[in-house]
Amino acid sequence: MTAAPPQSPRLFGRGSWLEDRRIGDILRKETIGGVLLLAGAVLALIWANSPWGNGYETLRGFTIGPKSLHLDLSVATWAADGLLAIFFFVAGLELKREFVAGDLRDPRRAAVPIAAAVGGVLIPAVLYLVINLSSADGQAKGWAIPTATDIAFALAVLAVIGRFLPRAMRTFLLTLAVVDDLLAIVIIAVFYTASLSILPLLATLVPLAAFTVLVQRRVRSWWLLLPLAFATWTLMHASGVHATVAGVLLGFAVPVLRSRKAGGPDAAPGLAEHFEHRFRPISAGVAVPVFAFMSAGVAVGGLSGLGSAFTDPVAIGIIVGLVLGKPIGITAATWLVTRFTRAKMDSGFAWIDVVGLAVLAGIGFTVSLLIGELAFGLGSDRDDHVKVAVLAGSLAAALLATVILRLRNRTYRRIHDAETVDADRDNIPDVYQQPAGSRTDTA
Template identity: 85%
Template sequence: MSDAPDHSPRLFGRGSWLEARRIGDVLRKETIGGMLLLAGAVVALVWANSPWSGGYEAMRGFTFGPEALHLNLSVATWAADGLLAIFFFVAGLELKREFVAGDLRDPRRAAVPIAAAVGGVLVPAALYAVINLSASGGEGKGWAIPTATDIAFALAVLAVIGRFLPHAMRTFLLTLAVVDDLLAIVIIAVFYTSGLSVLPLLATLVPLGLFTVLVQRRVRSWWLLLPLAFAAWALMHASGVHATVAGVLLGFAVPVLRSRKAGGPEAGPGLAEHFEHRFRPISAGVAVPVFALMSAGVAVGGLSGLGSALTDPVAVGIMVGLVVGKPIGITAATWLTTRFTRAKMDTGFAWIDVFGLAVLAGIGFTVSLLIGELAFGIGSDRDDHVKVAVLAGSLAAALLATVLLRLRNRTYRRLYEAENVDADRDDIPDVYQQDTGTTRTTPHP
């Protein structure tokens, strides 16, 4: 009988220590951002349903900016088109780094979260379409609303309820959500672009190309890069393509590895990681919470108004997509991928872990609200119903995931306390230092 090591791809494999440490830093920032996001949403809801709701609407509708550049926009539009471009810029940086220098540069490791993200897009969209095409008064153009996962919100919930859950589960959720965001921006660019202007779109290539040349030469001067980035964003906005697409393209342009002249990839963090450290706090701490403040405020109108909103086929499709479609799509896609790639669940994990994360991925907030505004128009009756449905569906997904993952958290806590495995003086856990011999078999939180 052969004692050769098993090199089959592992679902929830722990990966490298450097990657685990980097993911931990990302999660801390996104968790704080999730708390601020929740605060912004609560303030918006309370304000919109208070006697001072007129002030809230006046603030959202206040316009400013140069008319000549088609940038005389409302505050709400600046938040959706401008601030979220920063969010998608960071998502682009994160995704490129994962596939160039992270643990997901191995196609076998990358296949599972990518497939899970695709499944988490297709099934909710299909359920929404079935509900709205079969119901009177249904509207098909909102099919993409329940396909998104909110990174900050989902990771914040996971941090609160799952202290002892393994890092691999957090990494899986983060990667799934980032790929989900990329799919969302492709959907926005393809299906929610109206009145395309070719000349500004072609002109976007000029500042985008100059930006790419400079960052490839490892230029970090903000006074050169920021004007080019703003020009690319403004021209993309003028073209009719949603301006957040520019954020993703700018993120993809940034090199991940250090140049050979600077010492190669082992000499330290590259420019993508440098920008990520700079802009992630702005994205998580400012851009997304302000967008939530501008977009989550909806006048419910009492129980009768709430009932009317939640019985709208659009709202039903969104809630079913988030609460039912996301878990089914992600879990089924993960299972199918493991079957076709012969991947194995890492020791100590169970399929209930996958399902718990899939339910948590049903928290669709930031990008779902953005797509809702693009599909039905800011301030429309259907837009209000979308907001109610996204909030209700995300809350239901968060509560269900809390029940499931709290149970798993208790299991992992008992395993951790039984083993009493701690870090050495170098702060690197033993499991990351042992490549051979007897390595513990249960996941480390």
């Protein structure tokens, strides 16, 4: 009897029920985080442009921390180097889980969002360099600013405007954004390390190795793990490599699969899932909003100040990269993968869906602001222009994506209203129990 040939992976194809439910849980948390992130940014802008704007700068520049460990840092630096390490720790956990135990452990399914993320990094960087390469005052070093996608903002916008959009689109955006963050942290480590101290960098391996051994043995004791994590972060900071890299490495060290010794693979959630459950609310609800509050405040200076910012080639390059570069890069990379590989668009989806998500990925807030500070210096005039450009570009991308995806949401809503999706006694919708490709999930 001849075995049936394997089906080609489909872009935006329906994943497993467990994976789909997990993505839904993440979206609910990220939606709240996105609202808090926006609130932090708005409050910072209001305060920085109020008569009490000097107080905002005083708060950002206030120094705290032990001098003996060279950690007497400003509040703004603690937010960028310390709190964002939590954000990248969660990103590391999510990325590892996607590729070890998620639907994307299949290389054919993972190829599309990975290629999309790479395209969404390359094209914005190229467009920025085209605009700024001829400059002689170091403007080109900001090439990586428009390459990042903000997970919290993008998912929050998608959750608000796309209730009836297929969850596979949300899964695609989440995976693209996480891979995008990984590429961003590699860029930060490689291109934005001003000076490198080898001894602290090598010493980082000691607490990191101890942390890895403990988590591989399923140790959850905070009084053991947190000191090792802090030591890893401290030594990474001392080495000259941006300290958020430590967060990613610590996330990668956590095992994803359940312990077989504890009664089989279905005995209990994996340790990565446990840590993600614990730290995601801290990341989305505290770390990222506080960073936004400490980084987004820029004194615009009225219309003249805005005019100065928007005529700066750096700001122009950032806005073009976010609003045009992101959708061009993501859409082109997705088309190339579907054109030259076995990956195919799932029935019921259109390329306008890809374009809508690609435009939405142009919301580059958190990591873009971080790279801007590393490229031009915290508090510099050019750093202020970077903030204005990131805010303007992200807002433009959000508005354009809202228009596109709201129209698509209406289409999927009509499909949803015309169909009846019932659940069996096991509370799993029938659509997840049908052969793959037999129908399109629009719930």
